[in-house]
Amino acid sequence: MKKLVTLFSVAALFFSCQNQAQKKQTTTQTAITTPMAKETIYQFKVEDLSGDTFDFSTLKGKKILVVNTASECGLTPQYEQLQAIYEKYKDKNFVIVGFPANNFGAQEPGSNAEIATFCQQNYGVSFPMMAKISVKGGDMHPVYQFLTQKAKNGLEDSEVQWNFQKYLINENGELAKVVSPRTLPTDAEIVNWIEGK
Template sequence: MSEIYSFDVTANNGNELQLADYKGKVLLIVNTASKCGFTPQYEGLQSLYEKYKDQGFEVLAFPCDQFGHQEPGSDSDIQNFCTTRFSVSFPLFEKTEVNGDDAHPLFKYLKKQAPGIFGSEMVKWNFTKFLVGKDGKVMARYAPKTAPENIEADIKAALSL
């Protein structure tokens, strides 16, 4: 697949969606987990979403259980946790693998377009973030420790393009 809009994804509620539905928007795609030291980043992600969603910004969260079994719950459990604990209103998707043979094609694409340190295409941990511009091109990759508020300037810049 040659562009991000050609991928299909499954929402947390089981509905099939196409990333083409987000064409023309700035996307922050994040692999998340409910029992991780970085889980409080949900608050920062929600804050960015609320601040910029009316300008064409979307946070797309893909829960992942590949790192220390930190996302053990069902999709329903994850939805409940995110909405009650962090008032998350941005889209949540079904639990997704981001590394290995069973990695979702979207994450294979993102990792190839924006490799990590030393060119690695592996996602190292939960809360790795990929910023995608309105044109569908991957603009940046951020490490798990990068707090959402620390990429706000990049989001603003992407929205102004």
């Protein structure tokens, strides 16, 4: 009888330990599979070239192409293609938001007023252009911290390689894709994304 009680106690202890291990495993699996909380671009308010407040939350439901620009870069002619795709898709829930930045080769030396004049006179830019910011380094603007840090955007870490790097934001304000500065705005990679192909 004593042996039976001991055997029963050992069995109960075994099942109890096994149950605890399963609970622990389930908890661990839940922690691993729970997706990282994503921030969205809608939290940001920035200043545009005219000094007015631009609120990203007004773009809810639209696809957004965010691009860092410069007036004296070999890639500056991309303004022309940016304007072309903006014209083509602006009535189809698509918008481009440009951020002039002087982080690469001092290729955006002008003031906000000078940048506005340059964009309008040379390329007829009509998509929203923001005030000049920094897109890398210690003084990186919070919008670009969101765009480049996986901990904030939930997709990937990236670094702005040069002027005219593109960040594609989906209709929910989430980062969807990072596109190289040398990829033209009219490239199939971008156009297919805009058209949902």
